[in-house]
Amino acid sequence: MNKLPRFLLPLLVLLISAAIAWLAIINRPEPERKRPVVETVSVEVIPLQRQDFPIRITSQGTTRPHTETTLIAQVSGTVVEVSPRFNPGSFFKAGDLLLKIDPRDYRAAITIAESNLAQARLRLAQEQARAEQARRDWERLGEPGEPNQLALRKPQLQSEQAAVAAAEAQLEQARLNLQRTRIRAPYAGRLLEKQADRGQFLNPGTVVGKIYAVDFIEVRLPLSNRQLEFVTIPELYPEQKKPSSTGPEATIRATIGGRHYAWPARIVRSEGAIDQRSQQTFVIARVDDPYARRKPGQPPLKIGQFVEADIEGRTLERVFVVPDSALHSGDTIFTVDSDDRLQQHEVEIIWRDGRQTVIEGDLQEGARLVVSPVSSSLIGRRVESSHRTGEHH
Numbered sequence: 001m002n003k004l005p006r007f008l009l010p011l012l013v014l015l016i017s018a019a020i021a022w023l024a025i026i027n028r029p030e031p032e033r034k035r036p037v038v039e040t041v042s043v044e045v046i047p048l049q050r051q052d053f054p055i056r057i058t059s060q061g062t063t064r065p066h067t068e069t070t071l072i073a074q075v076s077g078t079v080v081e082v083s084p085r086f087n088p089g090s091f092f093k094a095g096d097l098l099l100k101i102d103p104r105d106y107r108a109a110i111t112i113a114e115s116n117l118a119q120a121r122l123r124l125a126q127e128q129a130r131a132e133q134a135r136r137d138w139e140r141l142g143e144p145g146e147p148n149q150l151a152l153r154k155p156q157l158q159s160e161q162a163a164v165a166a167a168e169a170q171l172e173q174a175r176l177n178l179q180r181t182r183i184r185a186p187y188a189g190r191l192l193e194k195q196a197d198r199g200q201f202l203n204p205g206t207v208v209g210k211i212y213a214v215d216f217i218e219v220r221l222p223l224s225n226r227q228l229e230f231v232t233i234p235e236l237y238p239e240q241k242k243p244s245s246t247g248p249e250a251t252i253r254a255t256i257g258g259r260h261y262a263w264p265a266r267i268v269r270s271e272g273a274i275d276q277r278s279q280q281t282f283v284i285a286r287v288d289d290p291y292a293r294r295k296p297g298q299p300p301l302k303i304g305q306f307v308e309a310d311i312e313g314r315t316l317e318r319v320f321v322v323p324d325s326a327l328h329s330g331d332t333i334f335t336v337d338s339d340d341r342l343q344q345h346e347v348e349i350i351w352r353d354g355r356q357t358v359i360e361g362d363l364q365e366g367a368r369l370v371v372s373p374v375s376s377s378l379i380g381r382r383v384e385s386s387h388r389t390g391e392h393h
Helices: 008-026 104-141 154-179
Strands: 041-047 050-065 068-072 077-082 097-101 182-184 189-194 207-213 216-223 249-256 259-274 281-288 306-323 332-336 342-346 348-352 356-360 368-370 383-387
Touching: 041 332, 104 154, 216 259, 216 306, 249 281, 281 306, 306 348
Parallel strands: 041 383
Antiparallel strands: 041 368, 050 216, 050 306, 068 207, 077 097, 097 182, 189 207, 216 281, 249 259, 249 306, 259 281, 306 356, 332 342, 332 368, 348 356
């Protein structure tokens, strides 16, 4: 038997291997085809409805008195009496005596002034008699022409009249100085600072204390230009004595001792200039009778208290109000259409308060608004929607 040439062996091995591989390929089992699994995305929705939305503007400020007065001694002397109401934090009524300066020197000054006035009046009466006598003498002598002023003693009469007027003014000044020895409250208020006490000698101009009125207090509240668009602030013009409109109501809130309290207030005016640094306008809220007893256990609203204010703005009519969670990328919302497909809408933001947002745009009332997190990559995809319960807007 003839042997195969050696160079044919490798070629024969390659041919056999190729044949085996070809048989394996044509006889391989057909793979089972599976359809790709598409996951269904679930979203939470609420119905999109138009409604009236009353705007409430929030601001912050510090309470301050509307009237604060520095009490100053107008006469000199020693303090001989101090009222029990003249203590920091004490209340007083209009006309209450707060301090009394030793009045004896001023009573003596009145006596002297009364004596001087009596003497001046006597001299005036005597001069009037002399002037009358001079007129009669001129008429008796029958001199031609009109008598001169000196002949009728008119300059002397005017001098005595001026002396009486000066003596009356001195008496009035003495009486006024005596009244000023009693420092009285100019209005109902509360003592802020006490700077004088019994036995202290006071000179004219000495500060004895600081007081403030308690009939109402004010809160200075900053508002941005955007906030001013939605609230009506009373404005005063040169020809007016009072603002042309009544300001909006407000609620002043404060936390005292870990508890929250509220007081009714009203915006009464705005300040005359815009703050140059912040470009904000400051409005003034008025709280009447801040020290009155209101609810049981509620403390008074004190001066210097940091407070928050809720100001009633105008009502937006027939607008869409959505929760902040419905906004994506600032001004985008998603809805689910009638085919359960996700749609994207760009909207105009009219107002937002940190919890709710008022929007407008090409939207249909009754549409299903998505309020859960969702990706823009799902736009046009079918989604499974469920209504969120307990959602109020």
